[in-house]
Amino acid sequence: MSQNFEIRREVVLNATPEEVFAAVTSGTGGWMFPSDLDPGVGSEGPDDPTVVAWEPPQKFAVRQEGPDGWFNALEYLIEAREGGTAALRYVHSGIFTDDWDAQYDGADKHTTFYLHSLGQYVQYFAGRAATYITTAGPDTSTGPGAMATLRGALGLTDTSAAGDAVSVDVPGFGTVDGVVDYLTPHFIGIRTADALYRFYGRNAFGGTVDAAHHLFTAGADQKKSQDAWKSWLDNAFA
Template sequence: MSKEFEIVSEFEVDATPEEVWQAVTTGTGGYLWPMEPPEPRVGGRGPFGSAVTAWDPPHRYTNRVENVEGISEQTLNQLDYTIEPRDEGRRAWVRYVHSGIFVDDWDNQYDGASKHTEFYLHTLREYLAHFAPRPVAFATFDGPEASEAADAFTAVGRALGLGDSAQGARVRAHGPQGRLLDAVLDFRNPYFIGLRTDHALIRFFGRNHWGAPVGISVHDFAPDADAKANETAWQGWLNEVFGRS
């Protein structure tokens, strides 16, 4: 049965309103994934077939789409950003509202969307604090079918060699081809892991909790970043973790 949902998050960030606006409207892949930037006007085309319903730089941006392309489980999706200055414009306050209509399996869909929202907005803050507006090479991919198992994300943490390290700790994570990555464990809960190196944000998604494969996204800001090489290396790492040659 169809049912409306709303996910609301508010936070302050050490970035100007203009920097936040740039991050959420250009679609570079700095903290989410590359996407079509919105036409800068009310009524313009937004990403994924949406329409821009509010456009007031750098304070308010909203897009809305009905009958979401390629997603039969959702018939309405709206993203709304409100950005206000703090500390005479040196910092920003952000209110993010994701709303719409889910079709069937509402509890599971809402749980997944709300937990992903927390992680994505945390990644936005990490991007703004450490990397914006540097160009990014973005890659994202999923693990094999075995990564859908109930304990799959525990296996990811174990393969990274994180032990009982808590969010905020400095770690030496075990990456592809036996490389050790000097990183900050910038996010960790039972569903997601975030690593921040000097040049990249590497995000691990425990989507097995919602019946999907584990996923990884790599946002690489190094001058010589190679998205395809990152995908090949980390996809191989995932396959090795889950016993696929």
């Protein structure tokens, strides 16, 4: 049965309103799904939603509509704060058509991680374009212990915490030396000098353990990198 939902967040980001607006509209790809937008109301955005508000650097909103009243909408309200920071009020609203509680729980937890990644981007990589790679884990990553398996593959333990150093060898890609910037039972974030690596424990929401990384090195080979991480995930859950 279809039912409306709304997820609200307010975060303070270590960036100017102009930098935040650019990060969520310019296709630099440091936070969620990289995609270039043509400025102005009515233009097309990620997954072809319609831009319904374009007021740089204070407001940006998109809305996607489908049959039977279905819609999905994102709104960003940005205000300057003291010390060169910005407050972002974020609203994600729409309609879930199946298992409302599970979908809402998943979307709510994903939102917290997405906005954290936005904060990491504007603080460490503002203005830098990303090569975006994403890959799903194998069917063997759907079980309840899948995130524990992933932690082990990343060299993390039960006592690991955000701020810990991490080093991961990915054949065909290279060695990832960085710091854990996000760590919960459902999500892991690793930041290096030239990338944001993101892992999603969607096994908790009926899916697989997935990876979506933002590579800021100029000339990064998207297909080669994606294939390497796909192989790494497959081997981690072999």
